[in-house]
C-alpha cells in the first residue's frame with residue numbers, strides 16, 4: 239500500500255499557502271509535518287483527510303483495497319471529537335459503530351473498548367463521563383479511538399500536545415506498532431514524537447514545501 243500525493247495545493251478560502259506538494263509514503267512509513275504557527279500544517283492534513291477539497295493535484299492510496307483516502311483514514315484533529323456528557327465507553331462505542339468494519343480491512347484486528355482503553359493506560363475509567371477526564375487523559379482516549387476500528391492511515395494533528403513524557407512515549411509505541419503492521423502515519427507537530435525513522439515535510443512560509451528523507455525531530459542516535 240502506498241499513499242501518493244501529486245502536485246497537491248494547500249489553500250483556504252481561495253488563499254494558496256503551498257502548491258506543487260508531491261510525495262509518496264509506503265506502508266510502514268510515517269511523515270512528520272513541521273513548520274511555524276499558521277503556516278498551513280492543519281490545512282494540509284485536512285486536505286489529505288479529504289475534509290477540504292484539494293484545489294488541484296491528486297492524493298490516492300494505491301493498493302489499499304479500492305477505498306478512497308478518507309474511508310481509509312483516522313483523522314485526529316486538535317479537538318478530541320468526543321461528547322463530554324457521554325462516558326468514555328459510550329464515546330468509543332459510538333466511534334466503533336460509526337467507523338464500522340471496513341470491508342477492505344476486515345482481516346485486520348481491532349481492539350475492543352477495554353483493550354483500547356488499556357493500551358492508552360487508562361483501564362478502569364471507561365464508566366466516567368469524558369468531560370471529567372484531565373486534558374491529557376482526554377487526549378489519550380481520543381488516541382484509543384485509533385485502535386477500535388482499523389484504518390491503515392492515521393492523520394494526526396499535534397497528537398501529543400497535552401501529554402506528559404510517559405504518555406508521549408506510550409503513544410510513540412502505539413504509532414510504531416501501527417507502522418509495523420503495515421500502517422501509515424502523517425502527523426503535524428511542534429515537538430518530537432519519538433519516532434526513530436520518520437520522513438519529514440517542512441512547511442516554510444514564503445517558500446516551497448520541502449519533503450525530506452529525515453524527520454527533523456528524530457533522535458540523534460537514529461541518524
Ligand SMILES: Nc1ncnc2c1ncn2[C@@H]1O[C@H](COP(=O)(O)OP(=O)(O)OP(=O)(O)O)[C@@H](O)[C@H]1O
Nearest residue numbers: 250251255273274275276277278279280281282426
Ligand atoms: N476557514 C478559514 N478561512 C481562511 N483562512 C483560514 C481558515 N481557517 C484557517 N485559516 C488560516 O489558514 C492559515 C493556516 O492555518 P493552519 O491551522 O493550517 O496552520 P498551522 O500550521 O496548523 O498552525 P498551528 O501550528 O498554529 O496549529 C492560518 O493563517 C489561519 O488563520
